[in-house]
Amino acid sequence: MKPGTGKVYLVGAGPGAPDLITVRAAQLLARADIVFHDALVHPDTVALAVNAEKIAVGKRCGRHSTAQRFINKRLIDAAAKFDTVVRLKGGDPMLFGRAQEEIDALRCAGVEVEVVPGVTAALAATAATGTSLTQRGLARSVAFVTPRVGEGEVPSEWANIAAAADTAVIYMGASQAEAIAAALIAAGAPRELPVLVVENATLPEARRIALRLAQLPRLAEYGLTGPTVIMLGKVFASALTASAESGILPACKTA
Ligand code: SAH
Numbered sequence: 001m002k003p004g005t006g007k008v009y010l011v012g013a014g015p016g017a018p019d020l021i022t023v024r025a026a027q028l029l030a031r032a033d034i035v036f037h038d039a040l041v042h043p044d045t046v047a048l049a050v051n052a053e054k055i056a057v058g059k060r061c062g063r064h065s066t067a068q069r070f071i072n073k074r075l076i077d078a079a080a081k082f083d084t085v086v087r088l089k090g091g092d093p094m095l096f097g098r099a100q101e102e103i104d105a106l107r108c109a110g111v112e113v114e115v116v117p118g119v120t121a122a123l124a125a126t127a128a129t130g131t132s133l134t135q136r137g138l139a140r141s142v143a144f145v146t147p148r149v150g151e152g153e154v155p156s157e158w159a160n161i162a163a164a165a166d167t168a169v170i171y172m173g174a175s176q177a178e179a180i181a182a183a184l185i186a187a188g189a190p191r192e193l194p195v196l197v198v199e200n201a202t203l204p205e206a207r208r209i210a211l212r213l214a215q216l217p218r219l220a221e222y223g224l225t226g227p228t229v230i231m232l233g234k235v236f237a238s239a240l241t242a243s244a245e246s247g248i249l250p251a252c253k254t255a
Contacts (some may be wrong), residue, residue: 012118081240
């Protein structure tokens with residue numbers, strides 16, 4: 001294939017709040033000709049691309065591979081037509097963002113690619129709670145894991161890895177709370193391990209729920225609808241102490 005003339009930037013949009021984006025990302029958006037953005041990216045962030053054609057390529061779950069191949073093709077086609085193509089992804093593009101498929105497809109097509117990092121959900125969620133993921137003498141390892149497995153993929157060792165780490169952050173797991181708790185307990189995590197669940201981190205509607213691991217199946221009762229991380233580890237003990245009787249902390253307004 002003839003190389004395109006444009007360059008594709010894989011840009012991290014951050015976790016939600018539109019002002020949690022890098023200066024580099026904002027500058028690229030301002031001069032972008034076309035932007036392909038995920039469904040979860042805040043509309044005010046997309047709006048930073050004042051002159052660009054804006055295309056939502058959101059895929060929240062299911063039928064990933066077909067959609068992904070289609071996105072790859074659209075990025076390649078756009079690079080042949082435009083100078084500055086931005087692929088805007090939630091959080092950081094390189095963490096659970098399927099960035100590698102896009103990078104490989106673009107490189108294979110001879111298109112130049114550059115990645116602009118963003119604030120990943122785990123770091124946004126922990127910032128809002130005021131709990132450091134690492135703490136001297138208490139937590140020296142952090143695992144970012146997901147129980148989500150694509151069709152036809154081999155199951156991962158996520159539960160063993162999360163149970164072995166001092167602190168673990170689970171992405172894309174809120175709808176499987178019961179299975180997650182069972183898998184972690186089977187992997188040796190203590191039933192009383194503190195868990196902090198954060199929904200919509202950095203957005204005005206953010207919610208935090210403090211529980212113990214054995215209570216995690218109760219998460220289904222909270223009617224979570226936004227993106228959610230489940231964080232586990234001794235470092236979250238203080239969040240449990242501080243939590244209201246109901247287990248729900250007040251919504252954190254950071255925007
Ligand atoms: N690349 C993204 C992650 C994409 S996977 C990043 O670096 O953050 C999507 C998952 O990210 C969601 O299922 C949820 O687990 C997490 N997530 C994204 N935004 C979030 C937010 N504002 N609050 C809590 N979790 C979030």
